[in-house]
Amino acid sequence: MCQAFGSLRVMMRVEGIVPILVGNAGCVYGLDFVSHFYAARKSVLTPVYTAADLTNGRIEDRTRAAVAETIAQFNPRVIALITLCNEETVGLAIDAIAKDYAARAKDDPTFPLVVPMHVPGYGVKSHAEAKDIAASQLLKCLIERDGVPPRQSDAASTIGEVFPADPLYLEQLLAKMGIRLVAHIPSRTLSDFRKVLGVSVNVTLHPFYVKTCALLAKHKIPSMGCTPVGVEGTRTWIERIGRAFNVNPARIEELADTESRAVATVFARTPIRGRILIAGYEGSELMVARLLVEAGAEVPYVSTNIGQTPFTKEDEAWLAARGTTVVFRKTFDQDVIAVDELKPDLVLGTTALAAYAKERGIPSMYFTNIFASRPLFLAQGAQTIAELVNQAIGRRAAYQILTDFFAAVEEESTPATAL
Ligand code: SF4
Structure with missing residues (x-):
């Protein structure tokens, strides 16, 4: 595209x-x-x-x-x-x-x-x-x-195209610390873009909003790059934003503990078993990979079309420490080689890669549509994604039946060589 x-x-x-x-x-x-x-x-x-x-x-x-x-x-x-x-x-x-x-x-x-x-x-x-x-x-x-509107000391904003329920969950969570989430962009209204210019802290939910965050920094609005995805991500996110707004440390700890435990409970109840390859173009692939690894999956390869940014460093290091190869500015050929070599149980990829994997009997889904249409943050996101991924891995036998069927049809339709 x-x-x-x-x-x-x-x-x-x-x-x-x-x-x-x-x-x-x-x-x-x-x-x-x-x-x-x-x-x-x-x-x-x-x-x-x-x-x-x-x-x-x-x-x-x-x-x-x-x-x-x-x-x-x-x-x-x-x-x-x-x-x-x-x-x-x-x-x-x-x-x-x-x-x-x-x-x-x-x-x-x-x-x-x-x-x-x-x-x-x-x-x-x-x-x-x-x-x-x-x-x-x-x-x-x-x-x-x-010009820039007056700064509101208790106001935060978020940037990133996410499932519409996710900013609402974040709004409720931040309210428990006395922080108001006043705008989420890109949105449908110009007034949301204006409101972002009056917050005290902005949160980039996707790591590629580098120019936008640099512009806000020029006007003394700092941007935080972490996302509340998975156990560690949820804890770190709450701790960082709470500290940024000088929230009472005991209150931060209480919320970080409750929310991260809720995610851990989801993973204990719905673990993911299998090798998953992630190859999208959205820029959100790294945080999805972290969630899947914490849920028990093996994720040996993650690729994305975006380049490295200051906001990708933490996720990249986290994944590398757990044996995941992270590829920025990837090519389709690199993804294909990864499918062939790593033989995953599930591919979350671009449409072309998902088609390539399906032809080989590997369950696959289009990354962008899957993660744009479901929550990803906090326990709600963990639950939704863990269930979806487990269902997809469980369809391996059905994919194999289809692959065998078409292989048999092809064999039958191939004319026998005359002796
Ligand atoms: S990349 Fe350039 S040439 Fe290709 S469709 Fe876009 S604008 Fe046109």
């Missing part, structure tokens, strides 16, 4: 934002198609231009005209102006276009904010990192126009 989809997906979901994709017709068609496959409820706009316009400079005129027309027709609150490979290569100046509108947006809060986003596939290495570009650019432009 084109990496730019990460930015487009985040922007398509926010009410009041209209995306303009400046790209080759084929690229725009693919991105538009995928966005509607994921149930986008708005249109993607794009300037129409020819190949000659790219070289003679008229691409800038066409883009400016598309922005002006979008404002005239829709007057959205924000225009996400997204450039793709060809337009980046010819140096289309979307920052200059956005700047021309910025002064007017500053004077008139009802005038649309134009937010430039550069996401060429050759420069942005993963779909996940394109989400970070979208979130950070939107926050940056909001700060430039509106």
Whole structure:
């Protein structure tokens, strides 16, 4: 999938934002198609231009005209102006276009904010990192126009696309320490993005929001990178955020103990037995691997499309200490070799890898869909994932029957060699 989809997906979901994709017709068609496959409820706009316009400079005129027309027709609150490979290569100046509108947006809060986003596939290495570009650019432009709101000493925010129930669990847990979870982004509302700028501590639930966290750090909002996944992760998360808000140590210890014990009870009741290979592209693969290892699984290999970040270090070290090979910026071939060599009982992979494993009679599931549609945090997440993974491993015999069946059909349909 084109990496730019990460930015487009985040922007398509926010009410009041209209995306303009400046790209080759084929690229725009693919991105538009995928966005509607994921149930986008708005249109993607794009300037129409020819190949000659790219070289003679008229691409800038066409883009400016598309922005002006979008404002005239829709007057959205924000225009996400997204450039793709060809337009980046010819140096289309979307920052200059956005700047021309910025002064007017500053004077008139009802005038649309134009937010430039550069996401060429050759420069942005993963779909996940394109989400970070979208979130950070939107926050940056909001700060430039509106400034930073007053800091709320008891407020926290979270960043990361997670199952909708997970932020609610975290909100309830934080409330027990007197901390208010006031915003979770990427969300459907612009006001959530604004609220993040007024918190005391931000928590990144996915490790690739590096640009967003750097922007917040510039405005003295620190970001915490740990997640409440598994026994140790849950304990560490509660301890760190409690200390960050100067919560009474006894209260922190009490909650950390209760919540981490609840996860341990799930693993004792629902242990996972089997060798599991994890190969996604989302950036959340490492924390899932930790959860499975704590539940008793053997996880010899984890791969992801994102690169190493300051927020991946801890999980990488934890997994390496338990014998797991962690591969960043992986290729499909590396994943295939891992399946062939490690002979797992279950593959949680990309669609292509899951198909490859199924053809060999290995139970497999598409990582992204599985973990985007279920809770992952605290005891609720542990329970859901442990049950799901055990069911999947238990289907091995059924996969083998299917593999044998098709092997027999193929053998029968192969003409006998004439003697
Ligand atoms: S990576 Fe570049 S060329 Fe490929 S679809 Fe995306 S924008 Fe188009």
